[in-house]
Amino acid sequence: MEKIIDESIQGQSLNLEAKKNNARKLFIESYGCQMNFSDSEIVASILSNEGFNTTQNLEDADLVLVNTCSIRDKAEQTVRKRLEKYNAVKKINPKMKVGVLGCMAERLKSKFLEEEKIVDLVVGPDAYKDLPNLLSEVEDGRDAINVILSKEETYGDISPVRLNTNGVTAFVSITRGCDNMCTFCVVPFTRGRERSRDPQSIIEEVNDLWNKGYKEVTLLGQNVDSYLWYGGGLKKDFDKASDLQKATAVNFAKLLDMCAQAQPKMRFRFSTSNPQDMTLDVIETMAKHRNICNYIHLPVQSGSNRILKAMNRQHTREEYFKLIDDIRAIIPDIALSQDMIAGFPTETEEDHQDTLSLMEYVKYDFGFMFAYSERPGTLAERKLDDDIPEPVKKRRLQEIIDLQRKHGHYRTQQHLGKVEEVLIEKESKRSNTHWSGRNTQNTVVVFPKENYNVGDFVNVKITDCTTATLIGEAVGLSENN
Ligand code: SAH
Ligand code: F3S
Numbered sequence: 001m002e003k004i005i006d007e008s009i010q011g012q013s014l015n016l017e018a019k020k021n022n023a024r025k026l027f028i029e030s031y032g033c034q035m036n037f038s039d040s041e042i043v044a045s046i047l048s049n050e051g052f053n054t055t056q057n058l059e060d061a062d063l064v065l066v067n068t069c070s071i072r073d074k075a076e077q078t079v080r081k082r083l084e085k086y087n088a089v090k091k092i093n094p095k096m097k098v099g100v101l102g103c104m105a106e107r108l109k110s111k112f113l114e115e116e117k118i119v120d121l122v123v124g125p126d127a128y129k130d131l132p133n134l135l136s137e138v139e140d141g142r143d144a145i146n147v148i149l150s151k152e153e154t155y156g157d158i159s160p161v162r163l164n165t166n167g168v169t170a171f172v173s174i175t176r177g178c179d180n181m182c183t184f185c186v187v188p189f190t191r192g193r194e195r196s197r198d199p200q201s202i203i204e205e206v207n208d209l210w211n212k213g214y215k216e217v218t219l220l221g222q223n224v225d226s227y228l229w230y231g232g233g234l235k236k237d238f239d240k241a242s243d244l245q246k247a248t249a250v251n252f253a254k255l256l257d258m259c260a261q262a263q264p265k266m267r268f269r270f271s272t273s274n275p276q277d278m279t280l281d282v283i284e285t286m287a288k289h290r291n292i293c294n295y296i297h298l299p300v301q302s303g304s305n306r307i308l309k310a311m312n313r314q315h316t317r318e319e320y321f322k323l324i325d326d327i328r329a330i331i332p333d334i335a336l337s338q339d340m341i342a343g344f345p346t347e348t349e350e351d352h353q354d355t356l357s358l359m360e361y362v363k364y365d366f367g368f369m370f371a372y373s374e375r376p377g378t379l380a381e382r383k384l385d386d387d388i389p390e391p392v393k394k395r396r397l398q399e400i401i402d403l404q405r406k407h408g409h410y411r412t413q414q415h416l417g418k419v420e421e422v423l424i425e426k427e428s429k430r431s432n433t434h435w436s437g438r439n440t441q442n443t444v445v446v447f448p449k450e451n452y453n454v455g456d457f458v459n460v461k462i463t464d465c466t467t468a469t470l471i472g473e474a475v476g477l478s479e480n481n
Pocket of ligand 2: 180
């Protein structure tokens with residue numbers, strides 16, 4: 001008995017020593033949406049208090065964490081492949097522990113521990129604060145799991161450790177979860193109900209980023225326009241809030257306004273907007289502040305009213321056009337991007353043509369396009385047959401991609417001859433004598449370095465372009481510096 005106590009005390013002091021020296025090494029990688037990348041920065045912060053420093057080298061790691069995505073089957077297969085790789089490394093370094101975070105952890109829960117013997121730890125998106133406890137379980141030789149979804153957790157009190165950062169652009173999460181229940185989508189099941197983060201903690205994070213030299217922040221949420229702070233709690237419980245809470249509530253337009261005013265020289269972007277929740281006060285707030293970028297990611301998924309309904313998207317094609325017209329009336333040089341799904345159950349050629357004609361109307365600057373992938377547990381999986389043959393899905397997807405490429409090129413060309421403000425982010429991948437940055441519309445701009453530096457706002461004369469990249473020459477620092 002005494003010996004066991006001794007050993008555990010010794011173990012404890014070793015752990016404390018490791019904590020003090022930041023001696024343990026964490027290898028963390030992320031798949032999927034920007035929110036996952038942002039969450040990994042929260043996880044790195046929680047674990048830095050436990051003595052973990054991050055490493056880029058898998059072979060050196062004491063702990064390997066993979067932040068996973070369930071949005072399509074292919075995303076899950078990618079993660080399974082990575083687990084095989086970790087398994088090979090673990091054979092050389094048997095002390096290495098492996099944890100699965102994120103949406104796959106939430107979706108598969110303890111099944112992961114049965115299916116993938118290599119996994120020691122399974123942690124869902126709302127349970128990261130429990131990581132220190134779970135790790136001590138794992139260190140004692142037990143598998144550990146926490147996949148409890150929360151009504152409150154926003155990690156608002158955690159200051160993220162920025163990973164793989166360029167020191168110029170950063171993500172700040174503002175909401176978690178989603179209440180929209182699009183019938184194809186697994187997110188409401190893996191990330192739980194929608195809740196918003198205290199605006200004060202958002203502003204503090206923004207100010208802190210500015211003080212550390214960051215120049216651009218992207219506010220993140222599954223559905224940012226639905227942001228609503230009334231003192232905490234779920235969005236769906238807002239009706240039960242007191243009169244005072246209702247009167248002092250902060251919506252997304254107000255939050256944007258607060259951010260833009262708190263740091264007038266910082267650029268702000270946001271993602272993702274759902275058309276059904278986007279209101280014109282957001283567009284008006286964008287128009288009011290030059291530091292809110294003229295770019296909206298506004299996924300539509302399909303151009304067919306019948307399919308939109310089957311997807312439980314709460315707007316029609318006509319309402320979407322009206323929204324686009326209203327946005328363009330207020331901000332004429334707005335850039336817009338889409339997400340599209342090809343081959344949703346029952347989609348006919350006519351429905352597909354509706355998607356193409358909707359694209360023709362909007363002529364999006366950018367797009368993210370996918371073949372429908374049936375996700376277990378979603379309403380579409382339970383109620384509808386995945387009845388569009390793979391080759392048909394692929395062909396429709398290709399037609400959507402080809403049209404998007406054409407529109408993207410058309411939009412890119414509209415910038416030729418203009419002088420545009422570009423925030424320098426990094427060296428161009430193609431040339432070490434050129435900088436790469438983005439204009440307000442989110443288009444990548446490449447130009448000769450001259451004496452400019454990463455983090456400078458530079459006015460660039462656009463002289464040439466490829467399909468998706470602008471090429472130019474600096475004409476001077478912008479007044480924003
Ligand atoms: N609001 C979210 C959307 C998450 S999913 C956000 O912040 O981006 C991102 C995109 O993946 C969706 O817009 C949709 O186009 C695509 N997607 C989601 N579920 C899918 C499925 N089952 N099959 C194919 N694509 C899907
Ligand atoms: Fe998914 Fe629809 Fe929400 S796509 S994340 S359920 S807005």
